[in-house]
Structure formats: C-alpha cells, structure tokens
Amino acid sequence: GExxxxxxxxxxxxxxxxxxxxxxxxDSASNYFPWYKQExxxxxQLIIDIRSNVGEKKDQRIAxxxxxxxxxxxxxxxxxxxxxxxxxxxxxxxTGTASKLTFGTGTRLQVTL
Amino acid sequence: GAxxxxxxxxxxxKSGTSVKIECRSLDFQATTMFWYRQFPKQSLMLMATSNxxxxxxxxxxxxxxxxxxxxxxxxxxxxxxxxxxxxxSSFYICSGQLARDTQYFGPGTRLTVL
Numbered sequence: 001g002e003x004x005x006x007x008x009x010x011x012x013x014x015x016x017x018x019x020x021x022x023x024x025x026x027d028s029a030s031n032y033f034p035w036y037k038q039e040x041x042x043x044x045q046l047i048i049d050i051r052s053n054v055g056e057k058k059d060q061r062i063a064x065x066x067x068x069x070x071x072x073x074x075x076x077x078x079x080x081x082x083x084x085x086x087x088x089x090x091x092x093x094x095t096g097t098a099s100k101l102t103f104g105t106g107t108r109l110q111v112t113l
Numbered sequence: 114g115a116x117x118x119x120x121x122x123x124x125x126x127k128s129g130t131s132v133k134i135e136c137r138s139l140d141f142q143a144t145t146m147f148w149y150r151q152f153p154k155q156s157l158m159l160m161a162t163s164n165x166x167x168x169x170x171x172x173x174x175x176x177x178x179x180x181x182x183x184x185x186x187x188x189x190x191x192x193x194x195x196x197x198x199x200x201x202s203s204f205y206i207c208s209g210q211l212a213r214d215t216q217y218f219g220p221g222t223r224l225t226v227l
Binding site (some may be wrong): 032034041042043044045046049051089093095099100101103104105106108 | 114145147154155156157158159162204206210213214216218219220221223
C-alpha cells in the first residue's frame, strides 16, 4: 500500500517568513495530493491540492509543488501569519483504484511574532 | 463546500459501555463515508470505509466486532464503539466522499472512556 512520509514534524518560523513542508510517497500510481490544516480539536480543512498532471499550483500565499519522478510534493506558505499556526497534513490518493487517503504524520507549524 | 456533521461532539462514558457516533452529510449524498481515529499529536488513521447498503471494509488491525459501522442511508453513517475501554479514548472523525478524490470531514467526536 501507499506510504507517505512528512518532514519536518515541527517547524517554527517568524511572522512574515516562509514555511516549507515536504512529503514523499511510495506508490507511483498515486495521482491526487491534498494538504490539510488542522487546528487543535477541529476537523482537517483542505487548503490546497494538486493532481499529477500539474507540477505547481498556487492560491494566494499557499503553493504546492509536485515532482512525480522523485515522488515528492511540498507545501509552501509565504508571508506567514500567526493564524497559520496549526498542524498540517499531506496526503496521497490513487483515484483509479481506491478512495482511501493515506496521510502523512503531520507538521506542527508555529508562527512567532 | 459540502458539509458533514457529527454527533455528539464529545462524550464521556464508563468502561464497558457502548457509544454511538453519528456522521451526516447535510447537503450531499455520500455513497461512501470514512471513519478515522486520531490520538493526541498523531495523524489520522483510517479505521474503515463505510458504503451505503453494504458491509463496511475495515483496515488491518481494527476489530470489526468492536467498532460497528452502519451506513443505512446516503446521508448517515454510524460508528458504535462496543464495550469501550480507556484505550479507546480518542478523537473520531468521519468524512463523506463527494467525488472520487474529494472528502469532506466532520468536526470530530472526542470520546473519553473512564
């Protein structure tokens, strides 16, 4: 089955700096890669996703890049703000064979003033 | 986006009792719903896939007789934790599948077993 690794487990940045979270996946057939933000005690919320036919996608301060050859994808947050502090999870899915998301282990992002 | 609700949002029960958690898709029909468990400071772990009108598919290591799943309609799936014990205390989250690659998560249910 699919295995998703995520690094780092914790990340502390100063407000205004950029944050990068990286994930690798094992199943080359995976073709959908969402990123979720989860605040303490709340549900995961989809913040951005990318499909395997695209190398990069951007939505305001958030961007995701995908390298299919290397089987890794990254989340980039620019101009970080205190409200970006949360746990971020990457995930991978093969839409052709299954609908089960495989989640990474999570990154706790702390944006300090 | 689509909305998924869960009830209750939290529950405290005594060891040995059973607890039922409901997951509802409010504005869409979810043929498939998923149940996850999340321990503190850990990732979401898929417990089972719930398909309307058929038996749930459980992940390896999840006891189907302990975690009973019923998906009797296109908008409701229930998870019953039978004979709950303190080690079952966790955050249980469901999701409804809208499209092949799109899941909408419920707000979660925090279960505490004394």
